[in-house]
Amino acid sequence: MSLVLEHVTKVYTDGPKEFKAVDDISLQVHPGEFVGVIGPSGSGKSTLLSITGALLAPTSGKVLIDGKDAAKLSEKALTALRLAKIGFIFQAAHLVPYLKIRDQLNVISVIAQHTGKAQEKHAEALLSHFGLAHRLDNYPNELSGGERQRVAIARALMNDPKIILADEPTASLDSKRGRDVVETLSKEVKERNKVGIMVTHDERVLDLCDRVIMIKDGKLVQTEAIQK
Amino acid sequence: MFLAIRELFYAKTRFLLIGFIIVLIASLIFIISGLAKGLSANNASALQELPADYIVMEKGADTELAKSLVPKQALESIQDIKGIQDVAPLTVRMANTTTTSGKAVDLALFITDEKSMLLPKAIQGKSLASKKDILVDQTIQDDGVKLGEKLTFADQTFHVAGFTEDQRYSHTPVAYMTDNQADKVNAFAIKTSMDQQQVQDKLKNYSVFTKKEALKGIPSYSEEQASLNMMIVFLLIIAAFVLAVFFYVMTLQKRGQFGILKALGAKTGYLIKNLLGQVATISVVCIAIGAGLTYVIGNVLPDGMPFVISASSLLQSSLLILVMALLGSLVSMFQVAKIDPLEAIEGGEK
Numbered sequence A: 001m002s003l004v005l006e007h008v009t010k011v012y013t014d015g016p017k018e019f020k021a022v023d024d025i026s027l028q029v030h031p032g033e034f035v036g037v038i039g040p041s042g043s044g045k046s047t048l049l050s051i052t053g054a055l056l057a058p059t060s061g062k063v064l065i066d067g068k069d070a071a072k073l074s075e076k077a078l079t080a081l082r083l084a085k086i087g088f089i090f091q092a093a094h095l096v097p098y099l100k101i102r103d104q105l106n107v108i109s110v111i112a113q114h115t116g117k118a119q120e121k122h123a124e125a126l127l128s129h130f131g132l133a134h135r136l137d138n139y140p141n142e143l144s145g146g147e148r149q150r151v152a153i154a155r156a157l158m159n160d161p162k163i164i165l166a167d168e169p170t171a172s173l174d175s176k177r178g179r180d181v182v183e184t185l186s187k188e189v190k191e192r193n194k195v196g197i198m199v200t201h202d203e204r205v206l207d208l209c210d211r212v213i214m215i216k217d218g219k220l221v222q223t224e225a226i227q228k
Numbered sequence B: 001m002f003l004a005i006r007e008l009f010y011a012k013t014r015f016l017l018i019g020f021i022i023v024l025i026a027s028l029i030f031i032i033s034g035l036a037k038g039l040s041a042n043n044a045s046a047l048q049e050l051p052a053d054y055i056v057m058e059k060g061a062d063t064e065l066a067k068s069l070v071p072k073q074a075l076e077s078i079q080d081i082k083g084i085q086d087v088a089p090l091t092v093r094m095a096n097t098t099t100t101s102g103k104a105v106d107l108a109l110f111i112t113d114e115k116s117m118l119l120p121k122a123i124q125g126k127s128l129a130s131k132k133d134i135l136v137d138q139t140i141q142d143d144g145v146k147l148g149e150k151l152t153f154a155d156q157t158f159h160v161a162g163f164t165e166d167q168r169y170s171h172t173p174v175a176y177m178t179d180n181q182a183d184k185v186n187a188f189a190i191k192t193s194m195d196q197q198q199v200q201d202k203l204k205n206y207s208v209f210t211k212k213e214a215l216k217g218i219p220s221y222s223e224e225q226a227s228l229n230m231m232i233v234f235l236l237i238i239a240a241f242v243l244a245v246f247f248y249v250m251t252l253q254k255r256g257q258f259g260i261l262k263a264l265g266a267k268t269g270y271l272i273k274n275l276l277g278q279v280a281t282i283s284v285v286c287i288a289i290g291a292g293l294t295y296v297i298g299n300v301l302p303d304g305m306p307f308v309i310s311a312s313s314l315l316q317s318s319l320l321i322l323v324m325a326l327l328g329s330l331v332s333m334f335q336v337a338k339i340d341p342l343e344a345i346e347g348g349e350k
Helices: A045-052 A075-085 A101-111 A117-129 A145-157 A175-191 A203-208 B002-010 B012-048 B074-079 B138-143 B196-202 B211-215 B221-253 B255-263 B268-300 B311-328 B330-338 B342-346
Strands: A003-014 A017-029 A034-038 A060-065 A086-089 A163-167 A195-199 A211-216 A219-225 B054-058 B084-098 B104-111 B133-137 B150-153 B156-164 B172-177 B187-192 B206-210
Touching: A003 A045, A017 A045, A017 A195, A017 A219, A034 A045, A034 A175, A034 A203, A045 A163, A045 A195, A045 B342, A075 A086, A086 A145, A101 A117, A101 A145, A101 B002, A117 A145, A145 A163, A145 A175, A163 A175, A175 A195, A175 A203, B002 B012, B002 B268, B012 B211, B012 B221, B012 B268, B012 B311, B054 B196, B054 B211, B074 B084, B074 B187, B084 B150, B104 B138, B104 B150, B133 B138, B138 B156, B138 B172, B156 B172, B196 B206, B206 B211, B221 B255, B221 B268, B221 B311, B221 B330, B255 B268, B255 B342, B268 B311, B268 B330, B311 B330
Parallel strands: A034 A195, A034 A211, A086 A163, A163 A195, B104 B172, B133 B156
Antiparallel strands: A003 A017, A003 A060, A211 A219, B054 B187, B054 B206, B084 B104, B084 B187, B133 B172, B150 B156
16 A cells, blocks of 8 residues: 555635646655655645645645545545544644553544553553553653653554554754654564654755655655665 | 543642632522522412413403403303313402501402302411301411401401412402402403413303413512513523533633544544533532522521522523533533644644
């Protein structure tokens, strides 16, 4: 299963003017591939990520997830699609402040109406895997930025999604911690055979990607495979 | 409820603060409705408890008993109407007298027949044996009147034969008597299985009122109840608004969080369920505490204070508060529904 974007365009109208936030972008990402998306502010990176993440419908073009066109789904179906197939990692981790670390993952099972001892064990195992076993009963404000971002990665993996989308995961971290987080992310994408896409400003972590694409004014201007 | 309960425990202080306000408002609603009930009984229990279905007054009388006059001899013709089981004359007079101990007391005289169905049971002493006997509401004991005491009013002396309960009219104790010599009485009380319209059709020369309608004829009854009920309505609205504002602000604060949860795949319905769960939990707990508080307050109120609270009226007010609280959360529900999961991604950019 792979992720395919075909001639995706997103047009915003601002009064009489039309503004193409995403302009005819085609892209294919395979499982186990970690793609970095870079570009200046306002270039349309986030819009592209939102469309890929089934948060935003494109004006035209196709978003094929598992061969199904997400662009044609209803809002309800999109919510279900996100829950089942897509794992998000946001800028500042965005954990729910009043949930203990274990519940940050358990809430995903609750939303998916798939709770039980096995799921709770799964959450604990995931958190232990990210070195957070001693943090299960802490609240997010008791964790460091790096730890929080690792919780966010664990949360994104909780429902075993096919696609992992990261929106500037290093934005609130120093370079050392940022690099650790992206390394973890890259490793998980490969080991678990996920489609991985990361939007970032941080050029120092691009060597951890398999491929880097650059977007400018909504257009895909450059694709570059990283030599390792 | 997964999210709702965890948030309640995490943000204890703010929920305790709002809970405190709701407890106070709920208690106030209970206490005022207790007072309304108490005053209503104090003012009109004699009419409310009257063992009759309808009160027949002079044609065109505006529900005020004292202003209606009907000829007493009509009693028999009414009695003969098919479908009317029983009928009794009723005359209401206000009187005042001085007790043996020298205290001035007001009485409401309910004058009827010896065999009248209206005569209440004596809870102390005996029932009426002669025209000189009276049955008085027990609250007159607060003025020092005892069984067997002689009271003089309207130039005649009467003998307190027994005490009754729940017989008050116009905030004074009712004295039942059978010394009925006048040709005209104020009204006939009738017992029937017919409905009001059917009775009215048979008694074209009279006005037929239900007991509830007759209550309005008691001086100040409507005004008292209306002002207390207005307070209750206002408090209910205040409760709804306080909760509405609180949860609205909370929801505004949590926009980002709701956006993330939606992006992660939470349905709007799930988030709204949690919101309503929170509102309902807080309301139910606070209403229960308020009810307990009211019970305690009711017990320490002075005896003379008319305060009546029953489980059914508590339950009724409680449900009303709960409904208002849930109505108040409507605004927040719309807010939650409107939040776009996109906000989670766009963070600062836009």
